Amino acid sequence: MRTYLDCIPCFFRQALDAARMAGAGEETQKKILDELSGLIPRIPLTASPPEIGRDIYGLVRKISGKEDPFEEIKQSSNKLALALYPKLKEKVNNSTDRLLTAIELAIAGNVIDYGVKNALNIEKEIKEIFAEDAQIIKEESRAIFDYEKFKEALKGADEILYLADNAGEVVFDKILIEELVRKRRRQIIYVVKDSPVINDALIEDAIACGIDEYAQIVSSGSDAPGTALRFCSPEFLKLYENSEMIISKGQGNFEALSEENKTIFFLFKVKCPVIGKDIKGNLGDVVLKSNLKKLLRGI
């Protein structure tokens, strides 16, 4: 997905939020916004938002001097999500369609996103997932839900590249990965960011949440808040090129890869009006979106 002009005010908001999270004083916050202003005229709108996001969060790190402003938040998200694990597992065990429930939980876990929300919203949304008798995802909020295509693609997939999004959310991913390998031996490659950006999962988060039990954990080689291929390592790009099926979590990965001609399934919650418009959905919608049409057009 390209960068829209509506992303520009949001870049400033994100920079300000991250600067504050980094403990920067007002003067340093202003300096960060001033530097970002200098970047704006050089932004090519053909770039995807995570490509720009990489510069923004890089600026915050450089000017604030804080390498990982979201470190504590990531640790507490992991802890919170791990405590939820038995309940999540119970949901799947009690389900008549285990895979569907696991997918729904993996998408629900995508609320743990500090690029767009704060801690209070996240706790509230997680509580809602577990409200008595609550359906995990309401029918009407499924903007796009290519579940049949997903099952079809899964049949032929012995190896899955799973692109992670946020810390904490990793536990919800584990629930889905467990279903992917339950009846069939599959190689799962779980891809995390190379170095800190927002609350995106790093190798240590994947390990803290126990993903290594089921999957090989690899770094994308990039610190963009989304798998922007031009910043990824040659090692990751080789895995990517050879992949049979990709599960891509979160808005950032969708923004980075939505135009790709690959078998990608995007799982995310719509938390940004620009993406909502791009996919013709609404804020709060959940998305399981296949890229297969793009693939066929590409042939």
Add this chain to the structure above:
Amino acid sequence: MRTYLDCIPCFFRQALDAARMAGAGEETQKKILDELSGLIPRIPLTASPPEIGRDIYGLVRKISGKEDPFEEIKQSSNKLALALYPKLKEKVNNSTDRLLTAIELAIAGNVIDYGVKNALNIEKEIKEIFAEDAQIIKEESRAIFDYEKFKEALKGADEILYLADNAGEVVFDKILIEELVRKRRRQIIYVVKDSPVINDALIEDAIACGIDEYAQIVSSGSDAPGTALRFCSPEFLKLYENSEMIISKGQGNFEALSEENKTIFFLFKVKCPVIGKDIKGNLGDVVLKSNLKKLLRGI
């Protein structure tokens, strides 16, 4: 009120909205945001938001070539509000406290603000004012409501400087002005912006809404979206200095004058989280705020 760093993302959003309202294509919109980026490092945070707003809307006019992007909207707001006039008047006539009801309506009319809302919101909010049996302003949404102080100040005021905000809203102001002059001969000076900025009322709007029947209409000499004194004309400043009591409508005028040592009553709806924080209120709250404390501190 000073400019907060949170205003900066909002400046970009406002510039983009105004550029689109001016019919600018995407390339021109981007050019406007690029030019605004150039201004950011030069913004002194001690300036009030309307002082910066003046530059922003000036940029949009200069680059888009459209002198008054909100012209049609202003005309239709005037028309819409004039059609509501008999109903507004009826509310006052049926009230046990005519002045209070007129003040409430004057604040309610402040929803007609295209700096923060779009046409759809505004029509909806106006409909709510006239909902069957609806109280105009709910008790719990009165963040600050210095009605007693207002009545007290009114006792001594033979002349009132009334700082207008938006087109359309002028009709709601007329309702209040009619009460101000109903039992006592008072000179009302109704102050509008000098040239187009957002949908702020100009002389032609004041005349279209019939303010000239009760008040002398004067220009502030400025095109800032709020009465920023350093951009006002010497003629206006003389009126301002000599004024006994000022009624100031809208957020922009509050931002510009909140630190002044004058008998000012600010009437507005909180439509911006930064102002909400500044006055310790919430979005949607209504405010009738006296500056008298500041005045006493100043003595």
